[in-house]
Amino acid sequence: MITVDDWADAEVLWDYQHMGQAVEPCSIAIGLGSHDLGVADVAARLYLAGTVPLLVFTGATSATTRERMPRGEAEHYRQRAVALGVPPRVILVEPEARNTGENIRLSRALLEREGVDVRSALLVCKPYEERRAYATAQKLWPEVQWRCTSSTESLREYVDRVGDARLVLDMLVGAHQRVLFYPAKGFAVEQRVPEAVNASFERLCRAGFSSRLLPSAPVS
Incomplete structure (x- = not known):
């Protein structure tokens, strides 16, 4: 089950990913x-x-x-x-x-x-x-x-189109982990990540949205 709090945290990650x-x-x-x-x-x-x-x-x-x-x-x-x-x-x-x-x-x-x-x-x-x-x-x-x-859909609109909310939230969490982890591996440049965004990421990890996480990368 995806809770109201899960959706709120997912919106935080969604907004961060959009560079504008x-x-x-x-x-x-x-x-x-x-x-x-x-x-x-x-x-x-x-x-x-x-x-x-x-x-x-x-x-x-x-x-x-x-x-x-x-x-x-x-x-x-x-x-x-x-x-x-x-x-x-x-x-x-x-x-x-x-x-x-x-x-x-x-x-x-x-x-x-x-x-x-x-x-x-x-x-x-x-x-x-x-x-x-x-x-x-x-x-x-x-x-x-x-x-x-990328497309200009909202998170809810995107989920409705894809038809799999769990998949989208799992992938959203996995994408954020890679933003954090890949610079140290030499795969990407560093980006500034606000504390509130990382807090939402960590709560979603604890809530079980973890199927797309890298097993070797630490999650606090």
Whole structure:
């Protein structure tokens, strides 16, 4: 059961993850693979609005997506974007990445092979992973000017669309743990985290929203 207090703490983490960066024209947009086809929807809108001239979709499959996206996350994203009116010729697919770091590294390698000059990039991700994605990209490809964006749904609207509140809250908690833990591992840049946000994270951990936590990372 998800209590009123659990929802309140989840809202705190949700709000923290949203960086509120302005969407500006960039060299490319990179859609980070996941269970959420809404990422492809946002990327398609960016292209159709003239914000970016090229889309990269990156992602293999995971335990969460293996059944619902059997052809791979990036390929399902590509199909969704084409259905929304994006020309196939402006979409690159990177089908091997299995985590955010690989999303960035393998997308970079693909773009270099294709001879694409990337000076600025829009990361498109799930709403509860903006900070994690941004911090990873800044660490692994610092030469690029990064911005991060996602859908504009509220937490409740997002949960209603995904249809699995427990999954969303577990992933939200896992994403925040990685914001805290990954800089020390060299996977991401440091970000300021208010005490109130960490307090909400710790309460959700104690309440059992722990299926996406890293087993080797301490939680106070």
